[in-house]
Amino acid sequence: MSGAEVAGKLQPTAVTRRGRLVNLRGFAGSLAIAVVALGLLIAVSYLVGEYRDEQLARGAFYFAAILGLTVVMGYGGKISLGHGALMAVGAYTVALLVADEHWPLAGAIAASAVVAAFVGLILGAAASRLHGPYLAGATLTFAVALPQLGNRFPETLGGENGLTINPPAPPGFLGANFPPERWYAWVAGIGAAVVLFFVLNFKRSVYGLLLRACRDDEVAAALAGIPVGRIQTFGFMVSAACAGVAGGLLTVVLQLAQPGAFPLELSLSLFAVAVIGGLGSLWGAVWGAALIVLLPNWSHDVANSLSLSGNVAYSMPLLIYGVLLTVAMLVWPSGIQGALRRVGRLGRRFASERLIRKQPLTEQGSS
Amino acid sequence: MSKKSAWLLAVAAGGLIAAGCGSSSSSSGSTVGITPTSITFGTHQPLTGPAAPGYSEIAPASEAYFKWVNAHGGVYGRSINLIVKNDEYNPTETVNVVHQLVLQEHVFGIFEGLGTPTHTKVVGFLNAEKAPDLFVASGCPCWENGVEHPWTFGWQPNYTIEGKILGQYIDQHFAGKKVGVLYQDDDFGKGGLAGIKDEVPAKDIVSEQPYVPGTTTLAPQISAIKSAGAEILVDFTVPIYTAIGQLTSFTLSYHPQLMVSSVGIDPHTVASLLQTISKGKASGTGLIEGAIAIDYLPSATETSNPWIQLFMKIHNEYEPGTPFDGNTVYGMSTAYTLVQALKAAGKNLTREKIVKVIEEQGATWKGPGLVPFAYSKTDHAGYIGGEIGKIEGGKLVLTGPPLVTQPTAGTPITPYTTPQEPPPPDGIPTN
Numbered sequence: 001m002s003g004a005e006v007a008g009k010l011q012p013t014a015v016t017r018r019g020r021l022v023n024l025r026g027f028a029g030s031l032a033i034a035v036v037a038l039g040l041l042i043a044v045s046y047l048v049g050e051y052r053d054e055q056l057a058r059g060a061f062y063f064a065a066i067l068g069l070t071v072v073m074g075y076g077g078k079i080s081l082g083h084g085a086l087m088a089v090g091a092y093t094v095a096l097l098v099a100d101e102h103w104p105l106a107g108a109i110a111a112s113a114v115v116a117a118f119v120g121l122i123l124g125a126a127a128s129r130l131h132g133p134y135l136a137g138a139t140l141t142f143a144v145a146l147p148q149l150g151n152r153f154p155e156t157l158g159g160e161n162g163l164t165i166n167p168p169a170p171p172g173f174l175g176a177n178f179p180p181e182r183w184y185a186w187v188a189g190i191g192a193a194v195v196l197f198f199v200l201n202f203k204r205s206v207y208g209l210l211l212r213a214c215r216d217d218e219v220a221a222a223l224a225g226i227p228v229g230r231i232q233t234f235g236f237m238v239s240a241a242c243a244g245v246a247g248g249l250l251t252v253v254l255q256l257a258q259p260g261a262f263p264l265e266l267s268l269s270l271f272a273v274a275v276i277g278g279l280g281s282l283w284g285a286v287w288g289a290a291l292i293v294l295l296p297n298w299s300h301d302v303a304n305s306l307s308l309s310g311n312v313a314y315s316m317p318l319l320i321y322g323v324l325l326t327v328a329m330l331v332w333p334s335g336i337q338g339a340l341r342r343v344g345r346l347g348r349r350f351a352s353e354r355l356i357r358k359q360p361l362t363e364q365g366s367s
Numbered sequence: 368m369s370k371k372s373a374w375l376l377a378v379a380a381g382g383l384i385a386a387g388c389g390s391s392s393s394s395s396g397s398t399v400g401i402t403p404t405s406i407t408f409g410t411h412q413p414l415t416g417p418a419a420p421g422y423s424e425i426a427p428a429s430e431a432y433f434k435w436v437n438a439h440g441g442v443y444g445r446s447i448n449l450i451v452k453n454d455e456y457n458p459t460e461t462v463n464v465v466h467q468l469v470l471q472e473h474v475f476g477i478f479e480g481l482g483t484p485t486h487t488k489v490v491g492f493l494n495a496e497k498a499p500d501l502f503v504a505s506g507c508p509c510w511e512n513g514v515e516h517p518w519t520f521g522w523q524p525n526y527t528i529e530g531k532i533l534g535q536y537i538d539q540h541f542a543g544k545k546v547g548v549l550y551q552d553d554d555f556g557k558g559g560l561a562g563i564k565d566e567v568p569a570k571d572i573v574s575e576q577p578y579v580p581g582t583t584t585l586a587p588q589i590s591a592i593k594s595a596g597a598e599i600l601v602d603f604t605v606p607i608y609t610a611i612g613q614l615t616s617f618t619l620s621y622h623p624q625l626m627v628s629s630v631g632i633d634p635h636t637v638a639s640l641l642q643t644i645s646k647g648k649a650s651g652t653g654l655i656e657g658a659i660a661i662d663y664l665p666s667a668t669e670t671s672n673p674w675i676q677l678f679m680k681i682h683n684e685y686e687p688g689t690p691f692d693g694n695t696v697y698g699m700s701t702a703y704t705l706v707q708a709l710k711a712a713g714k715n716l717t718r719e720k721i722v723k724v725i726e727e728q729g730a731t732w733k734g735p736g737l738v739p740f741a742y743s744k745t746d747h748a749g750y751i752g753g754e755i756g757k758i759e760g761g762k763l764v765l766t767g768p769p770l771v772t773q774p775t776a777g778t779p780i781t782p783y784t785t786p787q788e789p790p791p792p793d794g795i796p797t798n
Binding site: 049050051052054151154159160161162164167180181254255256258260261263297300313314 | 471484553
């Protein structure tokens with residue numbers, strides 16, 4: 001790390017700025033990031049075909065779910081293998097509210113955040129008392145059990161058949177020929193941008209700071225008077241709300257909430273791509289979302305070209321996640337984003353070393 | 368994120384928006400998926416998952432028939448391609464693969480998409496896209512309303528029709544006996560149950576037990592049916608649950624007269640499933656011997672039937688080494704109907720045209736089916752009946768006569784007397 005970078009991190013202003021409940025500059029900054037990200041998605045949606053639009057929509061809601069994992073795992077230091085189930089909570093909430101109660105989409109998606117946050121409260125209360133493999137096991141059970149509720153209450157939740165909603169029509173001013181897939185991408189993009197905005201602010205808020213303090217050293221945090229359990233439970237709630245919105249958006253995009261959308265593989269994949277993308281980093285969540293949308297199709301193509309048998313071919317995505325996860329843990333513990341950063345840093349160092357060679361008189365210590 | 372990268376993003380976004388305004392989209396017309404030399408269909412099939420055993424043979428059988436047609440010059444010089452996607456019998460995956468087929472692969476239409484819980488999730492989409500959705504491999508009534516879904520056509524008999532014919536058989540041969548029904552908890556099982564209830568007096572139906580596909584045990588259901596004292600067990604099950612149900616009955620020393628819808632009784636498929644599930648303890652078709660079944664296509668083991676001879680010849684040429692069973696006959700028969708439709712639609716094929724010819728001429732098409740199709744402008748149902756048969760010596764032996772009826776309650780069941788016509792010499796429909 002260069003001297004300037006260290007100095008930048010030690011700047012006292014940076015610390016005081018983060019201390020406030022809602023940092024004004026941070027607030028405006030995160031709003032700008034969310035708006036730009038949404039603008040980018042809308043722009044891309046015009047450039048690509050309908051299927052890519054749908055993939056954008058999927059990417060957007062997976063991005064929201066991975067942001068949820070970023071909160072709980074990146075900032076909170078807790079593991080969760082249960083986010084697929086939290087997505088199911090959000091998805092069924094939206095399906096029930098829109099199909100049966102005729103709520104508007106925005107209201108239903110907001111409700112999905114609230115309901116999922118409540119489930120997250122229960123899960124978080126258990127999570128704050130558990131560590132490591134025990135927590136992984138508990139959340140894993142949750143991921144396996146919860147989507148089966150749909151089959152337990154077929155009258156309300158539709159069983160294996162699931163619940164469907166009418167496809168949300170693009171608003172009239174976009175014209176009659178506006179592709180619905182592009183509209184879904186926009187809706188999912190708006191939802192994901194709102195989640196992004198909230199997560200950015202959460203990270204910068206005092207609660208985000210406290211959550212990270214608990215992650216780094218629970219004992220020290222407790223000694224400093226931080227209610228560790230309550231903060232971690234709150235972190236889980238925020239994370240669950242993100243996953244709930246993601247699930248709600250899934251219902252909008254697929255017009256379907258059904259147990260088959262939330263298999264154990266989903267929870268495991270979300271976990272894997274969050275880590276492979278780069279935990280705790282927003283760009284990491286972007287890579288993760290891209291991976292979870294694109295990898296299954298790619299791996300099917302690879303499996304087809306190798307003419308593997310059906311069962312092998314359709315287990316390929318999970319196999320690839322597993323291999324990537326192991327490799328990432330060994331080689332780039334901070335994921336794709338960490339690797340990209342390292343490459344960037346190497347590039348910069350290479351450039352600066354060339355500069356140094358041109359000016360042989362100065363001697364600089366760079367590790 | 369630093370201020371600099373935020374600026375970079377903003378600039379990139381602006382550039383992309385500017386570029387986006389220049390490009391125009393929407394190129395979908397009615398000849399999507401057709402070239403002068405080819406026509407491409409897509410399908411979603413359970414190649415893995417709970418419905419895969421047996422059903423995974425259907426699409427390869429259809430492909431084999433298409434290869435036969437292509438080798439004989441195709442249809443008006445066009446060879447038929449079929450892109451098969453695995454949806455694992457998972458409705459969410461069905462949505463994914465069908466959207467991919469239509470929006471990315473730009474197929475002409477979807478052919479024999481398999482399953483009730485799966486295909487119901489894409490019917491709205493396919494009709495909105497105006498993509499022909501031909502010969503859904505499911506007997507759900509969901510495909511039959513030509514007004515509501517003008518682009519969707521069923522093919523196999525409505526499950527309620529099968530239920531009615533099985534129910535009438537119970538009424539005629541086992542009058543007064545107690546009946547238990549094991550059914551898949553979706554439109555397939557419920558449709559079949561409705562047919563049974565239409566024919567069998569309510570007091571005789573002593574137990575109705577649903578199961579959810581994906582479950583690994585049927586012990587609670589079979590125990591309940593047994594303790595209700597049912598002497599007849601009617602299965603509206605996919606093959607794997609026919610097998611699990613029979614194994615469970617065997618372990619519970621429960622031996623009712625089994626009756627199974629056409630969906631779950633292919634003897635070869637059920638036998639191999641029984642062998643796998645019991646880890647080799649139950650070999651052969653012993654556990655389904657004597658079962659009463661229904662079919663609307665000639666039995667795969669009826670080697671004297673000229674249609675079976677034709678299909679076997681194609682099977683041996685284009686998919687050697689794979690089993691030849693009811694699923695093979697099914698896959699080739701639907702493919703035959705598709706080629707009939709393509710021939711009838713003529714050289715200047717469009718998506719609209721194929722729908723129109725099925726509505727106008729489909730009811731007159733002859734083929735491997737034992738009963739006629741219902742197709743009309745408003746009714747998009749396929750076969751309207753079936754023939755009762757029995758598993759004897761591990762083979763499905765149809766005992767006749769073919770019966771036809773309507774799914775609506777109370778409509779009579781009548782024999783269909785027109786004999787089956789042999790296939791054309793080259794095996795390609797002439798219409």
